[in-house]
Amino acid sequence: MTAFAYNAWYPLAWSRDIGREIVTRRVLEEDLAVYRTEEGVVAALEDACPHRLAPLSIGRLRGDAIECGYHGLTFDCSGQCVHAPGMPRVPESFRVRSYPTAESMGMVWVWMGDPEKADRSQVFHLPQYDDPAYSVVEGDALLVQANYLSLADNLCDPTHVVYVHQTTLASAGREETRVQHERQGNKVVTWRWVIDGPLIPIFEGLKDFGGNVDRWHYYHYHAPSIAVIDFGSARTGTGAPEGNRDDCIQMYACHFITPIDQRSCVQHWLCLKNSPADPAIDERLRSNLRMAFQEDKRMLEAIQRNEDKPREWHRIHLGLDGSSIKMRRIVEEMAAGNG
Structure with missing residues (x-):
């Protein structure tokens, strides 16, 4: 429990x-x-x-x-x-x-x-929410019939994207791209770069880079229940990994999780993007993100059903689990100290 x-x-x-x-x-x-x-x-x-x-x-x-x-x-x-x-x-x-x-x-x-x-x-607030260079695409309150820490695992984990989100957030051939992570107080940051690869499907049509891009994914998990994913793309070879992101697509996918009980939670999500509001583009983005999060929901609810079954089972850990292990340790520390 x-x-x-x-x-x-x-x-x-x-x-x-x-x-x-x-x-x-x-x-x-x-x-x-x-x-x-x-x-x-x-x-x-x-x-x-x-x-x-x-x-x-x-x-x-x-x-x-x-x-x-x-x-x-x-x-x-x-x-x-x-x-x-x-x-x-x-x-x-x-x-x-x-x-x-x-x-x-x-x-x-x-x-x-x-x-x-x-x-x-101390209530969470992302500065870009008030930045006129960004527009807000407000999403849903998605009921997920799974423990909220299972969703938290998902939101500390860039590696699942290649397998779960093949039509929305992933591109093929990047399964072995290195993932890094570190703890910062009561936050875990997990990140990976994909160098010289195609745009992910959800970014197609937003900006023409004329070829491949360098793209980043930074997962900021603020324990116990807030995740902000900073992801974007810039023309390959223009210095994005070194911090030059003047000409790029950048989005912040914000996930605010309400733990309901041991087997259910609500995923409130919104997206900030560094481009003006546009009803047609925003609705397409909202639809694509909704599809991606439904893909997560399907997987997490199936996992919860298996966890609820009586079985002899000992969890194994992979190298990619490092950030979620850190996240769960922080939550355990907060729970033990009542915050």
């Missing part, structure tokens, strides 16, 4: 999906009732009335408070009960847990651990 790190900011939902209707989200096996206040701030409360455990998410909003749909107990954004039918004075002990929230990069984030340790300045 996976031990969760609670003192961390987790993606909760797309900002676009949270409004003045109560919705429910599950994070780290805990159910939350989520909504916006009249001023637009996101509130997240434990989704269970302490009277008889009726879900607050099937209640109704009274201003900025939730009224339980069973007996009318009403809880404000802090989780304090402010009205209990038949009781002129509500005891202080009548309350539900409230979770700190923040918004960044079009996402609502939630702090599942000690609220005293919730530092909103």
Whole structure:
């Protein structure tokens, strides 16, 4: 069983999906009732009335408070009960847990651990998101019926691309290209370069390099649940490996993972690209990325089904597993120290 790190900011939902209707989200096996206040701030409360455990998410909003749909107990954004039918004075002990929230990069984030340790300045934000040289292609909230660390393994691993994503992200003949990795605090960086090769299918039509390219893949995994993949291409021989990327295609594929429970997670994804927004190009890119992530989903869910079967099995490790081993060690350290 996976031990969760609670003192961390987790993606909760797309900002676009949270409004003045109560919705429910599950994070780290805990159910939350989520909504916006009249001023637009996101509130997240434990989704269970302490009277008889009726879900607050099937209640109704009274201003900025939730009224339980069973007996009318009403809880404000802090989780304090402010009205209990038949009781002129509500005891202080009548309350539900409230979770700190923040918004960044079009996402609502939630702090599942000690609220005293919730530092909103530490919510993840990629500088390129605000850079006018980049445009944003917002994606989906993909339900994956697999443990979130299995998805994390995938997002620390450039080598699977050749086999899983042959029609979208890979080109043939590069199976043995060297992969490097290192730990940087609570982050693992994994990278590989492909020198003098063709454009990957997803980049075709975006820029004409007139021939082969040098392309890079840098996988930045911020434990416990954020992955940013910096990938791009430049005309071969123009110095991209040395840092000259003035004339290139560059994208950041951002993956914000919500662990639901031991066997499921949500993969929120978006893409930043160093070219202007274009409805036709953006929709093609979104469609291709959606296809690629469905390919991952199919593989990871099949793995989870096998993991759930009783069997005699001892995991073997390959050289390519180094970065995922580092990632899992960081998560174990965070979980052991509650963040």
